[in-house]
Amino acid sequence: MRKLQMHACGNYKEHYSQEIAIFETDFGRLWMCIGLAALFCILPFASGPYFLYVLNITGIAAIAALGLNILIGFTGQISLGHGAFFGVGAYAGAILATRLGFPFWLAVPAAGFVTALVGMIFGIPSGRLKGLYLTIATLAGQFIIEYILVHWESLTQGTMGITLPAASIFGFEIGNDLGFFYVIFICLVAMTYITVNLMRTRFGRAFVAIRDNDRAAEGMGIPIFGYKLLSFAISSFYAGFAGAIWAFYSISITTEPFNLGLSVEYIAMVVIGGLGSIPGAIFGAVFITGLNEILRFVTDAFMNMGISTSFGLNLAALREFAFGLAIVLFILFEPKGLAEIWRIIRSNFRLWPFSY
Amino acid sequence: MDFFLQLLVNGLSIGLLYGLSAMGFVMIFKSSSVLNFAHGELLAIGAFIFLVLTSWAHLPILISFLITLAGCFILGFLVERIFLRPLIGEHLIFVIMLTVGLAAIFKGLLLFIFGGNLHTYPDFLPEGLALSMGAVYVPPVYVASSCIGIIFLTLFGLFFKFSSQGIFMRSVADNQTASMSLGVHVKKVFALSWAIAGLVAGMSGIILGIINGTNVHEISAIGLKVFPVVILGGLDSIGGAIIGGIIIGLLETFTGGYISPSLKDVVPYIILVFILLIKPYGLFGLVEIERV
Numbered sequence: 050m051r052k053l054q055m056h057a058c059g060n061y062k063e064h065y066s067q068e069i070a071i072f073e074t075d076f077g078r079l080w081m082c083i084g085l086a087a088l089f090c091i092l093p094f095a096s097g098p099y100f101l102y103v104l105n106i107t108g109i110a111a112i113a114a115l116g117l118n119i120l121i122g123f124t125g126q127i128s129l130g131h132g133a134f135f136g137v138g139a140y141a142g143a144i145l146a147t148r149l150g151f152p153f154w155l156a157v158p159a160a161g162f163v164t165a166l167v168g169m170i171f172g173i174p175s176g177r178l179k180g181l182y183l184t185i186a187t188l189a190g191q192f193i194i195e196y197i198l199v200h201w202e203s204l205t206q207g208t209m210g211i212t213l214p215a216a217s218i219f220g221f222e223i224g225n226d227l228g229f230f231y232v233i234f235i236c237l238v239a240m241t242y243i244t245v246n247l248m249r250t251r252f253g254r255a256f257v258a259i260r261d262n263d264r265a266a267e268g269m270g271i272p273i274f275g276y277k278l279l280s281f282a283i284s285s286f287y288a289g290f291a292g293a294i295w296a297f298y299s300i301s302i303t304t305e306p307f308n309l310g311l312s313v314e315y316i317a318m319v320v321i322g323g324l325g326s327i328p329g330a331i332f333g334a335v336f337i338t339g340l341n342e343i344l345r346f347v348t349d350a351f352m353n354m355g356i357s358t359s360f361g362l363n364l365a366a367l368r369e370f371a372f373g374l375a376i377v378l379f380i381l382f383e384p385k386g387l388a389e390i391w392r393i394i395r396s397n398f399r400l401w402p403f404s405y
Numbered sequence: 406m407d408f409f410l411q412l413l414v415n416g417l418s419i420g421l422l423y424g425l426s427a428m429g430f431v432m433i434f435k436s437s438s439v440l441n442f443a444h445g446e447l448l449a450i451g452a453f454i455f456l457v458l459t460s461w462a463h464l465p466i467l468i469s470f471l472i473t474l475a476g477c478f479i480l481g482f483l484v485e486r487i488f489l490r491p492l493i494g495e496h497l498i499f500v501i502m503l504t505v506g507l508a509a510i511f512k513g514l515l516l517f518i519f520g521g522n523l524h525t526y527p528d529f530l531p532e533g534l535a536l537s538m539g540a541v542y543v544p545p546v547y548v549a550s551s552c553i554g555i556i557f558l559t560l561f562g563l564f565f566k567f568s569s570q571g572i573f574m575r576s577v578a579d580n581q582t583a584s585m586s587l588g589v590h591v592k593k594v595f596a597l598s599w600a601i602a603g604l605v606a607g608m609s610g611i612i613l614g615i616i617n618g619t620n621v622h623e624i625s626a627i628g629l630k631v632f633p634v635v636i637l638g639g640l641d642s643i644g645g646a647i648i649g650g651i652i653i654g655l656l657e658t659f660t661g662g663y664i665s666p667s668l669k670d671v672v673p674y675i676i677l678v679f680i681l682l683i684k685p686y687g688l689f690g691l692v693e694i695e696r697v
Contacts, residue, residue, distance in 0.1 A: 127498050174681055180497055181440050181640075185632050186681045189674040196671040309629075313505050320502045366516030373509025380503045381491055 056399060069249050085238065093230045101226040103342050105298060108233040109291045111334035114318040115244050115327065116287020121316070122325035123248060124280040125260030126175055130187040131315040133194035134285045136307025138164040138292025140198060143211040143302055153216040153223075157293040164289020165282040167194070172281030176274045179263065191309055198304045210303035213296055229298050236294065237331075240287065245327055247283075256280055260325075317372070321379045323388030332387040340375060344368040411542075412662045413655070418547040420654020422613060424647035425554045426627055427634045428561070429605035435641045436574045436598035439489065442504040444606060445628015446511035449621055451477045451607030452614035453515060456524050466529050473611060474604050481603020485596050493595075508625070515621045525618040550612040554647070557608065561643055574598055578641060633673035637680055639690020648688065 053075045062068055072078045093101060117131045142160035145151040151159060171190040175183050198205050205211070216223050216232075223229055247253050255276045258266040267273050296302045314337055322333025348368060383389060430444045441447075454476050458469030488507060492500050536543040565571040576584040577594045585591050613624055630653070638649025653673050661669035686692045 121498060127501065174678065178681055178685055181438075182636075182681060182685050184440065184497075184501060185636060186678060188629075188632060189677040189681075192671055192674040193678070196668075200667060313509075316498075316502060316505070320498065324496075324498070366513045366520075368513070369509050370513025370517065373506040373511075373513060376502055376506030377488065377510065380499050380506065381488070384495065384499055 071245060071249075088234060089231070093227055098226060101230055103338065105226060105229050105233050106295075107335055107338040108230075108237045109295045109298070110315075110318065110338050111331045112233075112237055112240050112294070113288045113291035114315055114322065114330040114334045115240055116284040116291070117315050118319050118322075118325070118327065118330040119244065119247075119256070119287070120280050120284035121319050122323075122329075123253065123260060124256040124277065125263075126172075126179075126277060126280060127184045127316075128187040128281075128284070129184055129309070129312050129316070130171060130190040130194065131284070131288055132307050132309065132311030132313075133191045133198075134164050134168055134288035135292040135295070135311060135315075136198055136304065137167050137194060137285075138289025139296035139302050139307070140205055140211070140292075141289060142293025142296045143213050144204060146213055146297070147211060152218075153297060154218050157290060157297070160293035160296075161286040161290035164292065165286040168281045168285020168288070169278050172278045175277040175281065188309075191312055195304070195308060198307065205304070208304060210301055211296075212301040215300075216297040229294075233294060233298075236290070240290070241327060241331070248327070252276070252279065257325075317376050321376065321386050323386030326386070326388035328391065329386050329388030332391065336375075336387060340372065341368075344371055408662070412658050414543055414547075416655035416658035417651060418543070418551070418654075419658060420651035421547075421551055421554050421647070422609070422616070422650070423627070423630060423634045423654050424638075424650025425550070425557070425609040425612060426606075427631045427638070427646035427650055428557070428643055429602040429609065430631050431635055431638075431641065431643050431646045432561075432598055432602040432605060434635070435578045435643075437489070437595045438578075439500055439504065441602075442501065443484075443508035443511060443628075444631055445625035446508050446515070447477070447481070447603060447606035448610035448613060448628060449515055449619070449624040450480060450511060451610030452619040452624060453519060453524075453610075454607070455611045455614060456519075456526060456619055459526055459529075460524075470611065473607050477603040477607025477610075478600045479603075481606070482596055482600040484603070485599035489595070489599065490592065493592075508628075512621060512625055519619075519621065521621060523618045523620045526615055546612070546616050550616070553608065553612065557605065558643070558647060561605075565643070570594075570597060630673060633677040633680075635687070636677050636685075637687055639687030641691055642687070642689035645687060645689030 054073070055076075056074055072081070092104070096104065113131065113135055117128065120126050120128050120131075138160045141163040142156045145156045145159055145163075146153070171187060171194075174186040178186055199207055201207075216229075218232075221228075223232055248256070255266070255271045258269065258271055259273050259276055259280075263273055318333030318337045319330060320333070321336055322331070323329025345368070379386060426444070426448055429447065430441055433439055433441050433444075451473055455469055455473045458464045458472055459466065462469075464472070484507065488503055489500070492503060536548055565575060573584070573589045573594050574597070576587070576589055577591050581591055610619075610624065613619075613627065617623060634649045634653050635646055636649075637652060638645025638647070653676070656672055656676065657669050660672045680687065
């Protein structure tokens with residue numbers, strides 16, 4: 050057996066492979082195993098139905114946020130259309146399941162691929178545009194997709210919405226929250242594994258090179274347009290995948306939730322979590338979903354206290370206020386996001402008593 | 406033919422409004438390259454301050470107009486000072502997300518205070534301002550807003566062309582480092598341009614409020630319509646904003662009138678994508694040439 054790897058007291062890396070290692074120490078590996086065991090064996094049984102529901106939507110949001118982080122955090126292309134891609138995935142999943150009778154396990158990845166195609170179409174402007182202009186192009190994409198979802202009635206049934214069949218995998222129905230918990234979190238873990246490793250391959254390095262300096266990247270022989278499209282496709286795949294699971298989870302879908310607000314929420318997750326950090330995307334998803342639920346809880350509590358319903362209604366507006374405030378405060382005071390806070394906390398423990 | 410003419414007039418007046426709304430946006434972009442997603446909310450704030458002053462406090466129209474403009478001027482200044490200044494030189498996405506966050510904050514506050522209902526101003530424009538040519542009728546608001554728009558456009562044109570502050574602003578927009586080394590106080594320029602943009606936004610907000618009544622959701626939606634307008638006109642051209650606004654307004658009304666009313670709201674964005682693909686810097690925008 051090889052020697053256990055402990056924290057080195059300095060930088061003793063001799064190979065590039067050590068530099069890109071996921072776990073620097075065996076403690077990290079151990080903690081991850083403990084964390085996964087707790088996630089799958091303890092958490093679902095220790096939580097009530099409402100908390101399980103919150104966990105599930107957090108997991109779905111985390112999958113989509115992971116995808117957006119590949120696009121914004123690693124490739125540096127800002128997309129304001131992620132919410133719409135999420136919607137495309139949801140509708141693709143729903144239509145494949147109802148019209149073509151795809152089973153759940155096939156419909157979800159297929160919806161991911163459909164969304165990836167759509168994402169590539171809206172990624173085409175990135176061939177000529179960058180920065181601000183690309184952002185505005187994706188904003189247009191958001192509105193166009195929303196319009197198509199509402200008005201292509203023969204396919205999407207417009208504002209009527211679609212009701213999905215119950216999800217089942219190889220004959221087992223996964224009707225309840227607990228079943229979906231396992232589906233969602235196994236997918237999330239798998240997606241995280243894929244993302245972490247994708248970012249260590251030549252693709253990931255090409256993405257980062259494009260983010261840091263696209264002209265230099267082109268000079269080094271990276272076909273930037275191809276890689277930008279690929280990044281759009283991968284990120285939309287994640288969004289579509291998450292959207293399809295969400296569609297099956299919420300049984301019936303309408304076009305309403307997939308608006309600009311949802312796109313903004315996803316960007317907020319990525320920014321608050323930490324740009325270009327994979328745990329950051331998950332932290333961000335937890336933070337934003339948690340914030341949403343807490344604010345809803347507070348609003349409901351005020352409504353029930355019966356101060357007056359109109360005051361309660363106004364509090365719904367304050368939810369928007371609190372959401373904006375969270376974004377602004379994070380950008381002003383901790384632009385590297387929750388991932389950076391997490392790193393600081395960890396290094397404080399590690400360097401104790403000499404932490405600063 | 407009458408239908409066509411009426412659509413033309415409607416389109417022109419709506420377009421002029423879009424142009425006016427876009428002016429403040431272009432102002433900010435021109436001097437600090439910030440894409441302001443909170444612009445719709447700035448418009449709404451102007452409209453609501455005016456509402457409070459006229460129908461709640463019953464101040465005379467002219468005085469409340471001036472106070473609103475002053476208030477918006479200060480608001481723009483404060484926004485720059487508190488939120489944007491720490492971000493000078495930061496990555497683009499932080500600036501964009503900051504304005505998105507600001508938009509949510511302002512919208513939340515406005516909804517909290519005024520609710521989502523439609524409010525209207527007392528009617529104060531004289532009916533004599535209205536123009537009617539044959540079957541075509543132009544309501545007084547549109548005449549007034551066109552006049553105000555033209556006045557502001559001329560004033561800003563002169564300001565940018567001749568006043569020293571205007572020239573500073575243009576120089577900062579062109580090259581921050583170079584203008585800094587020539588002694589331009591860049592931070593002061595940013596503050597001033599946000600303040601002026603706030604003022605213009607307040608003015609446009611008042612006009613929007615007079616025409617459609619003030620409703621938080623509607624006015625902030627117009628804040629997003631600004632994007633196709635400025636891209637068409639060129640992100641850094643104030644005249645382009647007006648012309649872009651008129652073109653978008655016309656296209657929108659004609660699609661609404663002849664093809665389908667539901668297509669109306671999405672047409673500007675479809676055009677936007679095509680412009681971005683064909684001529685990304687718009688009709689009058691400055692073409693950026695990248696040098697390595």
